[in-house]
Amino acid sequence: MKKDVRKAIIAGNWKMNKTPSEAKALLAEIAPLVKDAGCEVVACVPYVDLAVAIEAAEGTNIKIGAENCHWAESGAFTGEISTGMLKEIGVEYVVIGHSERRQYFGETDETVNKRTKAALAAGLKPIVCVGELLWERECNITEEVVARQIKLDLWDVTEEELKNVVIAYEPVWAIGTGKTATAEQAEEVCALIRACLAKLYNEAAAEAVTIQYGGSMNDKNADELLQKTNVDGGLIGGASLVAEKFAAIVAAATRN
Numbered sequence: 152m153k154k155d156v157r158k159a160i161i162a163g164n165w166k167m168n169k170t171p172s173e174a175k176a177l178l179a180e181i182a183p184l185v186k187d188a189g190c191e192v193v194a195c196v197p198y199v200d201l202a203v204a205i206e207a208a209e210g211t212n213i214k215i216g217a218e219n220c221h222w223a224e225s226g227a228f229t230g231e232i233s234t235g236m237l238k239e240i241g242v243e244y245v246v247i248g249h250s251e252r253r254q255y256f257g258e259t260d261e262t263v264n265k266r267t268k269a270a271l272a273a274g275l276k277p278i279v280c281v282g283e284l285l286w287e288r289e290c291n292i293t294e295e296v297v298a299r300q301i302k303l304d305l306w307d308v309t310e311e312e313l314k315n316v317v318i319a320y321e322p323v324w325a326i327g328t329g330k331t332a333t334a335e336q337a338e339e340v341c342a343l344i345r346a347c348l349a350k351l352y353n354e355a356a357a358e359a360v361t362i363q364y365g366g367s368m369n370d371k372n373a374d375e376l377l378q379k380t381n382v383d384g385g386l387i388g389g390a391s392l393v394a395e396k397f398a399a400i401v402a403a404a405t406r407n
């Protein structure tokens with residue numbers, strides 16, 4: 152039912168893994184396994200792998216994404232990459248505001264918002280990550296934390312632009328820890344996010360947004376998570392580095 156109005160997206164977040172030659176090999180392994188996918192398949196890879204990955208994905212149904220972008224078009228921002236640079240080489244998606252960037256690299260909702268707007272202006276599809284810390288969940292403030300992030304991260308994003316935004320709900324305590332949110336917890340927060348979008352925009356706009364779950368999703372738990380009405384896909388870290396596991400998650404999204 153939900154697939155009538157929105158697209159399921161399974162995206163791998165490779166983080167700081169795979170050299171260009173390893174990226175080429177992994178994509179060659181993944182491609183035949185996902186060729187009949189009934190969902191969008193994306194691999195978000197390190198900057199230096201992008202060109203090779205785009206070449207390797209040519210003629211397949213795999214889309215390539217970056218793991219970050221800067222908001223300025225150019226200038227004195229040593230070590231950063233602009234949206235124009237990504238766009239010119241054929242990147243389609245970009246992960247923004249991943250909890251590892253918030254945690255280790257000082258990313259704030261303000262910079263997430265700037266990067267999101269820049270990505271949209273360049274014609275990239277941002278995968279905007281939100282999610283609560285364990286401490287925040289224990290204090291029972293998940294709802295307000297996530298609502299605040301959605302409001303700030305999408306500040307000044309128009310209803311038209313929202314059509315190209317993907318939200319990834321990633322409880323920080325579940326990322327790379329092997330602790331998955333239960334399907335009920337994932338559904339509860341993804342539904343909250345959708346309600347928040349409905350308040351900020353309107354019901355129809357909110358219904359059309361793809362909301363992924365991320366946090367130790369794997370080949371074993373994907374079906375249960377993806378069966379939920381408001382879980383429209385996954386942002387996958389560890390399991391995206393193993394072709395068979397990633398393909399099994401894509402198969403689960405195709406089934407559900």
Ligand code: PEP
Pocket residue numbers: 164166321325326327328329365366367368386387388389390
């Ligand atoms: C992620 O990096 O976004 C992620 C969800 O990682 P993992 O699947 O390894 O928890």
